Amino acid sequence: MKEIESILYTEEVIKEKCYELGKKISEDYSGELLVVGILKGAVPFMAELIKRIDLPIIIDFMDVSSYEGTTTSGEVRILKDLEFRVEGRDVLIVEDIIDTGLTLSYLTEVIKKRGAKSVEICSMLTKPKRRKVYVNAKYVGFEIDDKFVVGYGMDYNEKYRNLPYVGILSESVYK
Ligand SMILES: O=P(O)(O)OC[C@H]1O[C@H](OP(=O)(O)OP(=O)(O)O)[C@H](O)[C@@H]1O
Numbered sequence: 001m002k003e004i005e006s007i008l009y010t011e012e013v014i015k016e017k018c019y020e021l022g023k024k025i026s027e028d029y030s031g032e033l034l035v036v037g038i039l040k041g042a043v044p045f046m047a048e049l050i051k052r053i054d055l056p057i058i059i060d061f062m063d064v065s066s067y068e069g070t071t072t073s074g075e076v077r078i079l080k081d082l083e084f085r086v087e088g089r090d091v092l093i094v095e096d097i098i099d100t101g102l103t104l105s106y107l108t109e110v111i112k113k114r115g116a117k118s119v120e121i122c123s124m125l126t127k128p129k130r131r132k133v134y135v136n137a138k139y140v141g142f143e144i145d146d147k148f149v150v151g152y153g154m155d156y157n158e159k160y161r162n163l164p165y166v167g168i169l170s171e172s173v174y175k
């Protein structure tokens with residue numbers, strides 16, 4: 001696709017990473033795990049990951065928003081809340097990408113305050129150079145540079161989520 005400058009991770013590579021992460025997660029927990037996907041970007045990654053988790057799990061979703069185009073407003077809003085109560089549960093938040101960290105630091109606090117037994121993060125990607133607030137992500141797929149990426153759930157103005165790979169979006173699309 002001409003809008004994609006280069007492909008960073010193919011479907012095969014992402015699936016292999018999900019296998020590794022799922023194995024670690026399965027080893028780290030013993031009982032039931034509440035897996036919380038953050039809409040919408042986490043959906044393809046979460047679909048792949050949960051198949052590799054060998055534990056009794058419950059899945060739920062939250063929708064929060066802080067991005068418009070390629071910039072963050074810095075303010076996190078809950079657009080859709082969880083169906084299940086988190087009190088006393090082990091919670092694993094699943095994300096597509098950690099950028100400034102604002103979304104996940106906010107969400108982790110919200111879920112802890114609601115009385116979860118534990119809260120951990122599993123993110124497909126992280127951009128450490130962009131961090132504004134500290135986020136303790138126990139499970140991370142890949143570290144990337146400060147480039148705007150799309151595909152495998154990630155969008156630019158709602159487009160490209162269906163690409164079966166993660167690629168760098170050409171600057172000509174948004175400049
Ligand atoms: O670390 P941060 O700077 O907070 O950025 C990360 C957040 O940005 C993206 O979501 P977005 O708001 O674009 O929603 P989407 O998943 O529906 O695309 C991504 O899925 C994370 O939730």
Ligand SMILES: Nc1nc2[nH]cnc2c(=O)[nH]1
Pocket residue numbers: 067097098099100147148149150151154155156
């Ligand atoms: N699609 C997309 N969303 C983001 N949110 C924060 N960083 C990114 C990124 O690189 N790509």
